[in-house]
Amino acid sequence: MIGDAVSMLNGWIEGFGLLSQGWRAGIVVFALVFGTATVAYIASHIIGTLERKFSNTQNLWDDAVLHAARKPLVAFVWLQGVYWAAEVAHHFSKAEVFKANDTVLQIGFIWIFVWTVLRAIKEGEKILVSPLKMEKPMDYTTVNAVSKLSRAVVIITAVLIAMQSLGYSISGVLAFGGVGGIAVGFAAKDLLANFFGGFIIHLDRPFKVGDWVRSPDRNIEGTVEHIGWRLTTLRTFDKRPLYVPNAAFTTIAVENPSRMTNRRISETIGIRYADVSQMATIVSDIRAMLESHEEIDSDETLIVNFLAFNSSSLDIMVYTFTRTTQWVRFHEVKQDVLLKISEIIEGHGAEVAFPTRTLHLADGLRAPDQTGERQGYSSQAGASRLPVSEQTTRAGDAE
Structure with a gap:
């Protein structure tokens, strides 16, 4: 369709003897790019207006869908416009580089679709955990885990579709992955251990973001800031970040004082x-x-x-x-x-006790006073209770 339109326009311009072929190609390409920019600008403003209008409604998901689709829609307009401009350039120049237009368009469509889905997942995550938007917000750790898993599934699926579009056999890729997975597993066993450790944390939920955790087995204590697929980030009480591999949580006891x-x-x-x-x-x-x-x-x-x-x-x-x-x-x-x-x-007239000692002096012992005279200290059998500070002096006198 684009080729027919270009041929008709080119023949009409040639019939009037206007401009050279290079100028004709440049004008058409410029017109297409300018038209693409105009349409992208209008589309962006239309979606922005709809976002502001729907923000006053009770439904939260229409806002999320519009916000997720705004930038990908503008990118789609640019992708289509640039594709048409490249087709026009290919019609005039026959250059080899423009033969990949159809493949680039297919990969671009896949990328825009994946981008839209990822943005929608992110917006949904914000809504589900927000106490301002939900009466009963969901647990952040659970929503974050499901969000990460969903993004991983979307990205892997998109990569496989893109490889199929480029002419690679998916069955061959999967077979290679099955054989190569064994070698990769041995080479990256620590990475996989941390990955499955993070999966276990998201599954069992011994703690969540914001919890105070500590381990009696390791010198680990602090507030959970982020739970990733490889590392969990804690903020210790002296405000230092502590990065703990997720595999560690599968082998140690963890206390959660926050609960x-x-x-x-x-x-x-x-x-x-x-x-x-x-x-x-x-x-x-x-x-x-x-x-x-x-x-x-x-x-x-x-x-x-x-x-x-x-x-x-x-x-x-x-x-x-x-x-x-x-x-x-x-x-x-x-x-x-x-x-x-x-x-x-x-x-009750009582007192809190403090450490004391009782020193027993034999009958008839005298202790010198400050003037050097000896004075009877105990004339009858019994014991005198002395403070600890006097113990050494009186014991020396007794000797």
Whole structure:
């Protein structure tokens, strides 16, 4: 059709004896390229106008389709216009390079179609995970995994179709892939291990983007920023990026503190031996305080008991869980709990114990005072309780 139109136009110009063949070819090619640019500009503005109009509707998918098709449609107009211009140039010049016009057009169509589908997948992914556009947005990790898999399928299919268009046999390519896949598998086993590790992460979902994860087996801890097919990117708490091969997650234990339901307060608080008579009352008051505390989850395990006779204290075990899982808020609640426990202990006239030692002096021993005189230190059998700071001096005097 293009050849017939060009021949008719060329014959009409020759009949009037206008211009040389080179000028005629240049004018026609310029007219085609200029017309292509005009049509592409108009098409772009029409789609832009439709996008703005449909943005006010309740349907989100029409916006996504229009946005995905806008640039590929403009590229399609340019592809068709340049093809016609190349056909005109081929009609006049008969150059060998223009014999590939049909093949380039076919590959261009495939590329534009793939580009459109990939953009549509990307727009769909944005909609499904957006809390502003969806009442119940889907999990980002799951949507991202399905999106990556869909893009891979589209690209592989397009490559096979393009190879068929170029004259290659797909059956031969698949057979070669089956034999060569074994060699490639041995050469790239680490790459494949990371690929399947990423697939397992997307399938089992032990964590997702935004989760805080750590491993007791490796020095791995941070917030998940991206889950790729080869690497998972974490941001450590000192703000450094940490890149972990996906294969590592198939062989190590991974904790996900982001999914905890509560945070635990586990403390051992000691009081003096002199306050043993107040122990039962103190324990009871601490338990009552925790049971009535608005930030303590009373549905979880709550233990407040006299635990043990320690070397210099009577130990009380406090074991409970907070309602919040936020790190900063948890420490605020823990501080409040510990201060209230301290107030309860002081309210009963008791004190929190600190490490002390008792030094026993034999009867009749005297210690020199500051004037050099010796003074009776203990006239009856018994023991004197001395601070640790005085222990060395008095022990030396005893010798």
